[in-house]
Amino acid sequence: MKKFLLFSLALAAALLVAAPVLAQMSINGAGATFPAPLYIKWAYKYNQDKGVKVNYQAIGSGGGIAQIKAKTVDFGGTDEPQKPDFLKEHGIYQFPTVVGGEVAAFNLKGIQAGQLVLDGPTLAKIYLGEITKWNDPAMKKLNPKLNLPDKDITVVHRSDGSGTTFIFTSYLADVSPEFKAKVGVGKEMNWPGKNSVGAKGNSGVAGQVQNIDGAIGYVEYAYAAQNKMAYANMINKAGKVVKPTLESFGAAAANADWKNAPYGYGIDLINEPGDNSWPIVGATYIMIYKDQADAAKGKAVLDFFAWAFKNGGDIARELHYVVLPDSIVKMVEADWAKEITSGGKPIYKK
CATH class of the missing domain: 3.40.190.10 (Periplasmic binding protein-like II)
Structure with a gap:
Protein backbone atom coordinates (compact mmCIF):
# COMPACT_ATOMS: atom_id res chain seq x y z
CA MET A 1 0.00 0.00 0.00
CA LYS A 2 2.85 2.34 0.94
CA LYS A 3 4.64 1.62 -2.36
CA PHE A 4 1.43 2.26 -4.28
CA LEU A 5 0.92 5.57 -2.44
CA LEU A 6 4.50 6.65 -3.18
CA PHE A 7 4.07 5.71 -6.86
CA SER A 8 0.79 7.66 -7.06
CA LEU A 9 2.38 10.74 -5.50
CA ALA A 10 5.34 10.50 -7.90
CA LEU A 11 3.02 10.14 -10.90
CA ALA A 12 0.92 13.10 -9.79
CA ALA A 13 4.04 15.22 -9.36
CA ALA A 14 5.25 14.23 -12.83
CA LEU A 15 1.92 15.17 -14.37
CA LEU A 16 1.94 18.53 -12.58
CA VAL A 17 5.38 19.22 -14.02
CA ALA A 18 4.48 18.00 -17.52
CA ALA A 19 1.21 19.92 -17.78
CA PRO A 20 2.77 23.41 -17.77
CA VAL A 21 5.42 22.23 -20.22
CA LEU A 22 2.74 21.15 -22.67
CA ALA A 23 0.76 24.33 -22.07
CA GLN A 24 3.82 26.44 -22.72
CA MET A 25 4.75 24.75 -26.01
CA SER A 26 5.40 27.42 -28.62
CA ILE A 27 6.50 27.34 -32.24
CA ASN A 28 8.01 30.16 -34.25
CA GLY A 29 7.64 31.04 -37.90
CA ALA A 30 8.50 34.00 -40.10
CA GLY A 31 8.13 35.10 -43.68
CA ALA A 32 5.51 36.18 -46.18
CA THR A 33 3.19 39.03 -45.26
CA PHE A 34 0.67 37.90 -47.92
CA PRO A 35 -0.89 35.22 -45.60
CA ALA A 36 -0.08 36.95 -42.30
CA PRO A 37 -3.65 38.09 -41.48
CA LEU A 38 -4.75 34.46 -41.81
CA TYR A 39 -1.85 32.85 -39.96
CA ILE A 40 -2.29 35.29 -37.06
CA LYS A 41 -6.01 34.46 -36.76
CA TRP A 42 -5.32 30.74 -37.08
CA ALA A 43 -2.67 31.03 -34.35
CA TYR A 44 -5.05 32.84 -32.02
CA LYS A 45 -7.79 30.22 -32.44
CA TYR A 46 -5.30 27.35 -32.17
CA ASN A 47 -3.93 28.72 -28.91
CA GLN A 48 -7.48 28.91 -27.53
CA ASP A 49 -8.20 25.36 -28.69
CA LYS A 50 -4.93 23.56 -27.96
CA GLY A 51 -2.94 25.82 -25.64
CA VAL A 52 -0.01 25.93 -28.06
CA LYS A 53 1.40 29.34 -28.92
CA VAL A 54 2.25 30.01 -32.57
CA ASN A 55 4.36 33.10 -33.22
CA TYR A 56 4.53 34.36 -36.79
CA GLN A 57 6.66 37.34 -37.84
CA ALA A 58 5.47 38.93 -41.08
CA ILE A 59 8.88 39.98 -42.43
CA GLY A 60 8.47 39.12 -46.12
CA SER A 61 9.17 36.00 -48.14
CA GLY A 62 12.86 36.87 -48.50
CA GLY A 63 13.20 37.02 -44.73
CA GLY A 64 11.31 33.77 -44.33
CA ILE A 65 13.64 31.98 -46.74
CA ALA A 66 16.71 33.44 -45.00
CA GLN A 67 15.50 32.46 -41.54
CA ILE A 68 14.58 28.90 -42.42
CA LYS A 69 17.98 28.49 -44.07
CA ALA A 70 19.62 29.84 -40.91
CA LYS A 71 17.44 27.51 -38.80
CA THR A 72 16.35 30.38 -36.56
CA VAL A 73 12.64 29.54 -36.94
CA ASP A 74 10.61 26.34 -36.88
CA PHE A 75 8.95 27.14 -40.21
CA GLY A 76 9.26 29.76 -42.94
CA GLY A 77 6.61 31.32 -45.16
CA THR A 78 7.02 32.27 -48.81
CA ASP A 79 4.77 33.32 -51.69
CA GLU A 80 7.51 32.56 -54.19
CA PRO A 81 7.60 28.76 -54.34
CA GLN A 82 11.16 27.56 -54.03
CA LYS A 83 12.40 25.33 -56.83
CA PRO A 84 12.97 21.58 -56.37
CA ASP A 85 16.77 21.92 -56.63
CA PHE A 86 16.84 24.45 -53.77
CA LEU A 87 14.54 22.35 -51.60
CA LYS A 88 16.53 19.16 -52.13
CA GLU A 89 19.89 20.93 -51.63
CA HIS A 90 18.82 22.29 -48.24
CA GLY A 91 16.69 19.33 -47.12
CA ILE A 92 13.54 21.45 -46.98
CA TYR A 93 9.96 20.32 -47.56
CA GLN A 94 7.51 22.88 -48.96
CA PHE A 95 3.72 22.75 -49.07
CA PRO A 96 0.92 25.19 -49.97
CA THR A 97 -1.58 26.46 -47.40
CA VAL A 98 -4.06 28.74 -49.23
CA VAL A 99 -4.51 30.79 -52.39
CA GLY A 100 -5.08 34.55 -52.36
CA GLY A 101 -5.41 37.53 -54.66
CA ALA A 256 -4.43 24.70 -60.44
CA ASP A 257 -2.98 21.31 -61.37
CA TRP A 258 -1.61 20.42 -57.95
CA LYS A 259 -1.33 16.72 -58.66
CA ASN A 260 1.15 17.28 -61.48
CA ALA A 261 3.04 20.12 -59.80
CA PRO A 262 6.81 19.75 -59.36
CA TYR A 263 8.34 18.76 -56.02
CA GLY A 264 7.34 21.45 -53.53
CA TYR A 265 3.97 22.10 -55.22
CA GLY A 266 5.17 25.25 -57.00
CA ILE A 267 2.50 26.34 -59.48
CA ASP A 268 1.67 29.48 -61.47
CA LEU A 269 -1.83 30.94 -61.06
CA ILE A 270 -1.17 34.23 -62.85
CA ASN A 271 -3.55 35.46 -65.56
CA GLU A 272 -5.58 32.28 -65.68
CA PRO A 273 -8.34 31.81 -68.31
CA GLY A 274 -12.05 32.09 -67.54
CA ASP A 275 -14.60 34.88 -67.61
CA ASN A 276 -14.69 35.10 -63.81
CA SER A 277 -10.99 34.65 -63.01
CA TRP A 278 -9.14 37.36 -61.09
CA PRO A 279 -5.81 37.86 -62.90
CA ILE A 280 -3.38 38.41 -59.97
CA VAL A 281 -3.58 35.26 -57.86
CA GLY A 282 -0.98 33.13 -56.13
CA ALA A 283 -0.54 30.36 -53.61
CA THR A 284 1.45 30.80 -50.41
CA TYR A 285 3.74 28.15 -48.95
CA ILE A 286 5.32 26.84 -45.76
CA MET A 287 8.88 25.51 -45.57
CA ILE A 288 10.13 23.12 -42.88
CA TYR A 289 13.16 20.89 -42.58
CA LYS A 290 12.68 17.27 -43.51
CA ASP A 291 15.02 16.14 -40.73
CA GLN A 292 13.78 17.74 -37.51
CA ALA A 293 16.34 18.19 -34.73
CA ASP A 294 13.50 18.52 -32.20
CA ALA A 295 10.81 15.94 -32.89
CA ALA A 296 8.29 17.62 -30.57
CA LYS A 297 8.70 20.99 -32.25
CA GLY A 298 8.48 19.51 -35.72
CA LYS A 299 5.34 17.60 -34.83
CA ALA A 300 3.86 20.75 -33.26
CA VAL A 301 4.33 22.64 -36.54
CA LEU A 302 2.61 19.91 -38.54
CA ASP A 303 -0.17 19.57 -35.95
CA PHE A 304 -0.86 23.30 -36.23
CA PHE A 305 -1.24 23.22 -40.00
CA ALA A 306 -3.24 19.97 -39.85
CA TRP A 307 -5.61 21.75 -37.45
CA ALA A 308 -5.73 24.76 -39.79
CA PHE A 309 -6.57 22.59 -42.81
CA LYS A 310 -9.36 20.88 -40.86
CA ASN A 311 -10.75 23.78 -38.80
CA GLY A 312 -9.51 27.00 -40.38
CA GLY A 313 -11.50 27.08 -43.61
CA ASP A 314 -14.15 29.50 -42.41
CA ILE A 315 -11.50 31.91 -41.10
CA ALA A 316 -9.71 31.71 -44.45
CA ARG A 317 -12.87 32.42 -46.41
CA GLU A 318 -13.76 35.37 -44.15
CA LEU A 319 -10.42 36.92 -45.14
CA HIS A 320 -10.95 36.05 -48.84
CA TYR A 321 -8.38 33.27 -49.07
CA VAL A 322 -9.20 30.17 -51.10
CA VAL A 323 -8.76 26.91 -49.19
CA LEU A 324 -7.05 23.91 -50.76
CA PRO A 325 -9.14 21.02 -52.08
CA ASP A 326 -9.44 18.11 -49.65
CA SER A 327 -7.63 15.85 -52.11
CA ILE A 328 -4.55 18.08 -52.01
CA VAL A 329 -4.63 18.35 -48.22
CA LYS A 330 -4.58 14.54 -48.08
CA MET A 331 -1.59 14.48 -50.45
CA VAL A 332 0.29 17.00 -48.31
CA GLU A 333 -0.44 15.14 -45.07
CA ALA A 334 0.62 11.86 -46.64
CA ASP A 335 3.91 13.56 -47.60
CA TRP A 336 4.39 14.68 -43.99
CA ALA A 337 4.08 11.10 -42.76
CA LYS A 338 6.70 9.93 -45.25
CA GLU A 339 9.14 12.82 -45.49
CA ILE A 340 9.30 14.62 -42.15
CA THR A 341 11.41 12.68 -39.67
CA SER A 342 13.55 13.04 -36.58
CA GLY A 343 16.40 10.63 -36.00
CA GLY A 344 15.20 8.67 -39.03
CA LYS A 345 11.72 8.13 -37.57
CA PRO A 346 8.47 9.71 -38.85
CA ILE A 347 7.07 12.36 -36.51
CA TYR A 348 3.58 12.75 -37.99
CA LYS A 349 0.77 10.23 -38.08
CA LYS A 350 -2.57 11.02 -39.70
Whole structure:
Protein backbone atom coordinates (compact mmCIF):
# COMPACT_ATOMS: atom_id res chain seq x y z
CA MET A 1 0.00 0.00 0.00
CA LYS A 2 2.85 2.34 0.94
CA LYS A 3 4.64 1.62 -2.36
CA PHE A 4 1.43 2.26 -4.28
CA LEU A 5 0.92 5.57 -2.44
CA LEU A 6 4.50 6.65 -3.18
CA PHE A 7 4.07 5.71 -6.86
CA SER A 8 0.79 7.66 -7.06
CA LEU A 9 2.38 10.74 -5.50
CA ALA A 10 5.34 10.50 -7.90
CA LEU A 11 3.02 10.14 -10.90
CA ALA A 12 0.92 13.10 -9.79
CA ALA A 13 4.04 15.22 -9.36
CA ALA A 14 5.25 14.23 -12.83
CA LEU A 15 1.92 15.17 -14.37
CA LEU A 16 1.94 18.53 -12.58
CA VAL A 17 5.38 19.22 -14.02
CA ALA A 18 4.48 18.00 -17.52
CA ALA A 19 1.21 19.92 -17.78
CA PRO A 20 2.77 23.41 -17.77
CA VAL A 21 5.42 22.23 -20.22
CA LEU A 22 2.74 21.15 -22.67
CA ALA A 23 0.76 24.33 -22.07
CA GLN A 24 3.82 26.44 -22.72
CA MET A 25 4.75 24.75 -26.01
CA SER A 26 5.40 27.42 -28.62
CA ILE A 27 6.50 27.34 -32.24
CA ASN A 28 8.01 30.16 -34.25
CA GLY A 29 7.64 31.04 -37.90
CA ALA A 30 8.50 34.00 -40.10
CA GLY A 31 8.13 35.10 -43.68
CA ALA A 32 5.51 36.18 -46.18
CA THR A 33 3.19 39.03 -45.26
CA PHE A 34 0.67 37.90 -47.92
CA PRO A 35 -0.89 35.22 -45.60
CA ALA A 36 -0.08 36.95 -42.30
CA PRO A 37 -3.65 38.09 -41.48
CA LEU A 38 -4.75 34.46 -41.81
CA TYR A 39 -1.85 32.85 -39.96
CA ILE A 40 -2.29 35.29 -37.06
CA LYS A 41 -6.01 34.46 -36.76
CA TRP A 42 -5.32 30.74 -37.08
CA ALA A 43 -2.67 31.03 -34.35
CA TYR A 44 -5.05 32.84 -32.02
CA LYS A 45 -7.79 30.22 -32.44
CA TYR A 46 -5.30 27.35 -32.17
CA ASN A 47 -3.93 28.72 -28.91
CA GLN A 48 -7.48 28.91 -27.53
CA ASP A 49 -8.20 25.36 -28.69
CA LYS A 50 -4.93 23.56 -27.96
CA GLY A 51 -2.94 25.82 -25.64
CA VAL A 52 -0.01 25.93 -28.06
CA LYS A 53 1.40 29.34 -28.92
CA VAL A 54 2.25 30.01 -32.57
CA ASN A 55 4.36 33.10 -33.22
CA TYR A 56 4.53 34.36 -36.79
CA GLN A 57 6.66 37.34 -37.84
CA ALA A 58 5.47 38.93 -41.08
CA ILE A 59 8.88 39.98 -42.43
CA GLY A 60 8.47 39.12 -46.12
CA SER A 61 9.17 36.00 -48.14
CA GLY A 62 12.86 36.87 -48.50
CA GLY A 63 13.20 37.02 -44.73
CA GLY A 64 11.31 33.77 -44.33
CA ILE A 65 13.64 31.98 -46.74
CA ALA A 66 16.71 33.44 -45.00
CA GLN A 67 15.50 32.46 -41.54
CA ILE A 68 14.58 28.90 -42.42
CA LYS A 69 17.98 28.49 -44.07
CA ALA A 70 19.62 29.84 -40.91
CA LYS A 71 17.44 27.51 -38.80
CA THR A 72 16.35 30.38 -36.56
CA VAL A 73 12.64 29.54 -36.94
CA ASP A 74 10.61 26.34 -36.88
CA PHE A 75 8.95 27.14 -40.21
CA GLY A 76 9.26 29.76 -42.94
CA GLY A 77 6.61 31.32 -45.16
CA THR A 78 7.02 32.27 -48.81
CA ASP A 79 4.77 33.32 -51.69
CA GLU A 80 7.51 32.56 -54.19
CA PRO A 81 7.60 28.76 -54.34
CA GLN A 82 11.16 27.56 -54.03
CA LYS A 83 12.40 25.33 -56.83
CA PRO A 84 12.97 21.58 -56.37
CA ASP A 85 16.77 21.92 -56.63
CA PHE A 86 16.84 24.45 -53.77
CA LEU A 87 14.54 22.35 -51.60
CA LYS A 88 16.53 19.16 -52.13
CA GLU A 89 19.89 20.93 -51.63
CA HIS A 90 18.82 22.29 -48.24
CA GLY A 91 16.69 19.33 -47.12
CA ILE A 92 13.54 21.45 -46.98
CA TYR A 93 9.96 20.32 -47.56
CA GLN A 94 7.51 22.88 -48.96
CA PHE A 95 3.72 22.75 -49.07
CA PRO A 96 0.92 25.19 -49.97
CA THR A 97 -1.58 26.46 -47.40
CA VAL A 98 -4.06 28.74 -49.23
CA VAL A 99 -4.51 30.79 -52.39
CA GLY A 100 -5.08 34.55 -52.36
CA GLY A 101 -5.41 37.53 -54.66
CA GLU A 102 -3.61 40.84 -54.99
CA VAL A 103 -5.18 44.19 -55.83
CA ALA A 104 -4.04 47.61 -56.99
CA ALA A 105 -5.11 49.78 -54.07
CA PHE A 106 -5.23 53.55 -54.58
CA ASN A 107 -5.95 56.85 -52.85
CA LEU A 108 -7.90 59.25 -55.04
CA LYS A 109 -10.48 61.59 -53.54
CA GLY A 110 -14.01 60.97 -54.76
CA ILE A 111 -13.30 57.57 -56.33
CA GLN A 112 -14.36 54.50 -54.38
CA ALA A 113 -13.43 50.83 -54.40
CA GLY A 114 -14.46 49.12 -57.63
CA GLN A 115 -15.13 52.34 -59.58
CA LEU A 116 -11.72 52.47 -61.23
CA VAL A 117 -10.91 49.88 -63.92
CA LEU A 118 -7.40 48.88 -64.96
CA ASP A 119 -5.93 46.32 -67.32
CA GLY A 120 -2.56 44.62 -67.16
CA PRO A 121 -0.71 46.65 -69.83
CA THR A 122 -1.85 49.94 -68.29
CA LEU A 123 -0.84 48.85 -64.78
CA ALA A 124 2.55 47.79 -66.18
CA LYS A 125 3.04 51.24 -67.75
CA ILE A 126 2.27 52.87 -64.37
CA TYR A 127 4.98 50.76 -62.73
CA LEU A 128 7.37 51.42 -65.60
CA GLY A 129 6.94 55.13 -64.94
CA GLU A 130 5.46 55.74 -68.39
CA ILE A 131 1.98 56.70 -67.15
CA THR A 132 2.50 59.40 -64.54
CA LYS A 133 -0.87 61.21 -64.40
CA TRP A 134 -4.24 59.91 -63.28
CA ASN A 135 -5.92 61.56 -66.28
CA ASP A 136 -3.53 59.99 -68.80
CA PRO A 137 -5.39 59.14 -72.06
CA ALA A 138 -4.95 55.39 -71.39
CA MET A 139 -6.59 55.78 -67.97
CA LYS A 140 -9.43 57.88 -69.39
CA LYS A 141 -10.06 55.32 -72.14
CA LEU A 142 -10.55 52.60 -69.53
CA ASN A 143 -12.68 54.87 -67.33
CA PRO A 144 -14.74 57.15 -69.62
CA LYS A 145 -17.34 57.91 -66.94
CA LEU A 146 -14.88 58.88 -64.21
CA ASN A 147 -13.64 62.41 -63.69
CA LEU A 148 -9.98 61.53 -63.27
CA PRO A 149 -7.88 64.42 -61.90
CA ASP A 150 -4.79 66.00 -63.40
CA LYS A 151 -2.73 64.62 -60.53
CA ASP A 152 0.64 62.90 -60.35
CA ILE A 153 0.60 59.15 -59.64
CA THR A 154 2.80 58.12 -56.73
CA VAL A 155 3.79 54.49 -57.19
CA VAL A 156 4.17 52.52 -53.96
CA HIS A 157 6.13 49.27 -54.01
CA ARG A 158 7.76 46.89 -51.56
CA SER A 159 11.24 47.74 -50.33
CA ASP A 160 11.93 44.30 -48.84
CA GLY A 161 12.28 40.83 -50.35
CA SER A 162 8.65 40.07 -51.07
CA GLY A 163 6.66 37.16 -52.42
CA THR A 164 3.83 39.63 -52.99
CA THR A 165 6.21 41.46 -55.35
CA PHE A 166 7.07 38.14 -57.00
CA ILE A 167 3.39 37.47 -57.75
CA PHE A 168 2.77 41.05 -58.90
CA THR A 169 5.82 41.22 -61.19
CA SER A 170 5.00 37.76 -62.57
CA TYR A 171 1.64 39.18 -63.66
CA LEU A 172 3.06 42.39 -65.14
CA ALA A 173 5.75 40.45 -67.01
CA ASP A 174 3.09 38.10 -68.37
CA VAL A 175 0.95 40.93 -69.78
CA SER A 176 3.74 43.33 -70.81
CA PRO A 177 6.79 42.25 -72.83
CA GLU A 178 8.30 45.67 -72.10
CA PHE A 179 7.98 45.19 -68.35
CA LYS A 180 9.45 41.70 -68.64
CA ALA A 181 12.47 43.04 -70.56
CA LYS A 182 13.08 46.19 -68.48
CA VAL A 183 12.15 45.08 -64.96
CA GLY A 184 11.59 41.33 -64.92
CA VAL A 185 10.28 39.06 -62.18
CA GLY A 186 11.50 38.73 -58.62
CA LYS A 187 11.16 39.47 -54.91
CA GLU A 188 13.28 42.66 -54.94
CA MET A 189 13.16 44.95 -57.97
CA ASN A 190 14.76 48.12 -59.29
CA TRP A 191 11.62 50.10 -60.06
CA PRO A 192 12.18 52.57 -62.92
CA GLY A 193 9.49 55.13 -62.04
CA LYS A 194 10.80 58.43 -60.63
CA ASN A 195 7.78 59.21 -58.45
CA SER A 196 7.87 56.06 -56.34
CA VAL A 197 7.97 55.15 -52.65
CA GLY A 198 9.09 51.90 -51.04
CA ALA A 199 7.62 50.30 -47.92
CA LYS A 200 8.14 47.12 -45.91
CA GLY A 201 5.44 44.49 -45.89
CA ASN A 202 1.88 44.57 -47.18
CA SER A 203 0.95 46.70 -44.17
CA GLY A 204 3.67 49.21 -45.03
CA VAL A 205 2.47 49.54 -48.63
CA ALA A 206 -1.13 49.88 -47.44
CA GLY A 207 -0.09 52.60 -45.01
CA GLN A 208 1.80 54.59 -47.65
CA VAL A 209 -1.10 54.40 -50.09
CA GLN A 210 -3.50 55.62 -47.41
CA ASN A 211 -1.20 58.51 -46.47
CA ILE A 212 -0.35 59.80 -49.97
CA ASP A 213 -3.01 61.49 -52.09
CA GLY A 214 -2.72 60.10 -55.61
CA ALA A 215 -0.89 56.92 -54.62
CA ILE A 216 -1.28 53.41 -56.01
CA GLY A 217 0.22 50.22 -54.59
CA TYR A 218 -0.12 46.44 -54.74
CA VAL A 219 -1.31 44.54 -51.66
CA GLU A 220 -2.88 41.23 -50.78
CA TYR A 221 -6.65 41.75 -50.81
CA ALA A 222 -7.12 41.11 -47.08
CA TYR A 223 -5.06 44.22 -46.31
CA ALA A 224 -7.20 46.38 -48.61
CA ALA A 225 -10.42 44.98 -47.16
CA GLN A 226 -9.34 45.30 -43.52
CA ASN A 227 -8.19 48.90 -44.04
CA LYS A 228 -11.27 49.81 -46.14
CA MET A 229 -9.04 50.92 -49.02
CA ALA A 230 -10.16 51.76 -52.53
CA TYR A 231 -8.99 49.26 -55.15
CA ALA A 232 -9.32 48.84 -58.90
CA ASN A 233 -11.35 46.24 -60.72
CA MET A 234 -9.33 44.48 -63.42
CA ILE A 235 -9.85 43.40 -67.00
CA ASN A 236 -8.84 39.75 -67.06
CA LYS A 237 -7.42 37.48 -69.74
CA ALA A 238 -10.92 36.85 -71.15
CA GLY A 239 -11.43 40.60 -71.55
CA LYS A 240 -14.01 40.76 -68.76
CA VAL A 241 -14.10 43.31 -65.94
CA VAL A 242 -13.87 41.39 -62.68
CA LYS A 243 -14.02 42.33 -59.01
CA PRO A 244 -11.65 40.94 -56.37
CA THR A 245 -13.81 38.41 -54.53
CA LEU A 246 -13.46 34.98 -53.03
CA GLU A 247 -15.33 33.69 -56.10
CA SER A 248 -12.99 35.34 -58.64
CA PHE A 249 -9.91 34.13 -56.74
CA GLY A 250 -11.45 30.67 -56.62
CA ALA A 251 -12.16 30.73 -60.37
CA ALA A 252 -8.44 31.28 -61.00
CA ALA A 253 -7.40 28.70 -58.41
CA ALA A 254 -9.69 26.12 -60.02
CA ASN A 255 -7.15 25.86 -62.83
CA ALA A 256 -4.43 24.70 -60.44
CA ASP A 257 -2.98 21.31 -61.37
CA TRP A 258 -1.61 20.42 -57.95
CA LYS A 259 -1.33 16.72 -58.66
CA ASN A 260 1.15 17.28 -61.48
CA ALA A 261 3.04 20.12 -59.80
CA PRO A 262 6.81 19.75 -59.36
CA TYR A 263 8.34 18.76 -56.02
CA GLY A 264 7.34 21.45 -53.53
CA TYR A 265 3.97 22.10 -55.22
CA GLY A 266 5.17 25.25 -57.00
CA ILE A 267 2.50 26.34 -59.48
CA ASP A 268 1.67 29.48 -61.47
CA LEU A 269 -1.83 30.94 -61.06
CA ILE A 270 -1.17 34.23 -62.85
CA ASN A 271 -3.55 35.46 -65.56
CA GLU A 272 -5.58 32.28 -65.68
CA PRO A 273 -8.34 31.81 -68.31
CA GLY A 274 -12.05 32.09 -67.54
CA ASP A 275 -14.60 34.88 -67.61
CA ASN A 276 -14.69 35.10 -63.81
CA SER A 277 -10.99 34.65 -63.01
CA TRP A 278 -9.14 37.36 -61.09
CA PRO A 279 -5.81 37.86 -62.90
CA ILE A 280 -3.38 38.41 -59.97
CA VAL A 281 -3.58 35.26 -57.86
CA GLY A 282 -0.98 33.13 -56.13
CA ALA A 283 -0.54 30.36 -53.61
CA THR A 284 1.45 30.80 -50.41
CA TYR A 285 3.74 28.15 -48.95
CA ILE A 286 5.32 26.84 -45.76
CA MET A 287 8.88 25.51 -45.57
CA ILE A 288 10.13 23.12 -42.88
CA TYR A 289 13.16 20.89 -42.58
CA LYS A 290 12.68 17.27 -43.51
CA ASP A 291 15.02 16.14 -40.73
CA GLN A 292 13.78 17.74 -37.51
CA ALA A 293 16.34 18.19 -34.73
CA ASP A 294 13.50 18.52 -32.20
CA ALA A 295 10.81 15.94 -32.89
CA ALA A 296 8.29 17.62 -30.57
CA LYS A 297 8.70 20.99 -32.25
CA GLY A 298 8.48 19.51 -35.72
CA LYS A 299 5.34 17.60 -34.83
CA ALA A 300 3.86 20.75 -33.26
CA VAL A 301 4.33 22.64 -36.54
CA LEU A 302 2.61 19.91 -38.54
CA ASP A 303 -0.17 19.57 -35.95
CA PHE A 304 -0.86 23.30 -36.23
CA PHE A 305 -1.24 23.22 -40.00
CA ALA A 306 -3.24 19.97 -39.85
CA TRP A 307 -5.61 21.75 -37.45
CA ALA A 308 -5.73 24.76 -39.79
CA PHE A 309 -6.57 22.59 -42.81
CA LYS A 310 -9.36 20.88 -40.86
CA ASN A 311 -10.75 23.78 -38.80
CA GLY A 312 -9.51 27.00 -40.38
CA GLY A 313 -11.50 27.08 -43.61
CA ASP A 314 -14.15 29.50 -42.41
CA ILE A 315 -11.50 31.91 -41.10
CA ALA A 316 -9.71 31.71 -44.45
CA ARG A 317 -12.87 32.42 -46.41
CA GLU A 318 -13.76 35.37 -44.15
CA LEU A 319 -10.42 36.92 -45.14
CA HIS A 320 -10.95 36.05 -48.84
CA TYR A 321 -8.38 33.27 -49.07
CA VAL A 322 -9.20 30.17 -51.10
CA VAL A 323 -8.76 26.91 -49.19
CA LEU A 324 -7.05 23.91 -50.76
CA PRO A 325 -9.14 21.02 -52.08
CA ASP A 326 -9.44 18.11 -49.65
CA SER A 327 -7.63 15.85 -52.11
CA ILE A 328 -4.55 18.08 -52.01
CA VAL A 329 -4.63 18.35 -48.22
CA LYS A 330 -4.58 14.54 -48.08
CA MET A 331 -1.59 14.48 -50.45
CA VAL A 332 0.29 17.00 -48.31
CA GLU A 333 -0.44 15.14 -45.07
CA ALA A 334 0.62 11.86 -46.64
CA ASP A 335 3.91 13.56 -47.60
CA TRP A 336 4.39 14.68 -43.99
CA ALA A 337 4.08 11.10 -42.76
CA LYS A 338 6.70 9.93 -45.25
CA GLU A 339 9.14 12.82 -45.49
CA ILE A 340 9.30 14.62 -42.15
CA THR A 341 11.41 12.68 -39.67
CA SER A 342 13.55 13.04 -36.58
CA GLY A 343 16.40 10.63 -36.00
CA GLY A 344 15.20 8.67 -39.03
CA LYS A 345 11.72 8.13 -37.57
CA PRO A 346 8.47 9.71 -38.85
CA ILE A 347 7.07 12.36 -36.51
CA TYR A 348 3.58 12.75 -37.99
CA LYS A 349 0.77 10.23 -38.08
CA LYS A 350 -2.57 11.02 -39.70
